[in-house]
Amino acid sequence: MLDFHKKVEILRGYESLCYTVCVTLIIDEQAACKMAEQMLCQLFGDSEFWLLQETERPSYILRLCKRGCLHWTRANLQQTS
DSSP, X not given: OOOHHHHHHHHHTTHHHHXXXXXXXXXXXXXXXXXXXXXXXXXXXXXXXXXXXXXXXXXXXXXXXXXXXXXXXHHHHHHHO
C-alpha cells in the first residue's frame, strides 16, 4: 500500500488533467478549481484508483471529473430555476 506522501506525489501529476477537464466542462474558473480539488481528494481515498495501472488512470480520472461536473451543473441549474 502506498503511503500518504507517495499518493500526494502521484496525484500532483494528475492535477492539470483534473483542472483542465473541470474548467472545460464548468467554464467558471473558480468553481472548476474547487471541483478539481474535490476530485483529487476523492481520488486520494479511492482504493479502486490505486489498483489501476498507470495507463488506466487518466480515463478513470476523466470519468470521475465528468460525473462530478455533471452533478455540479445539475445542482446549479436547480438553484437558478
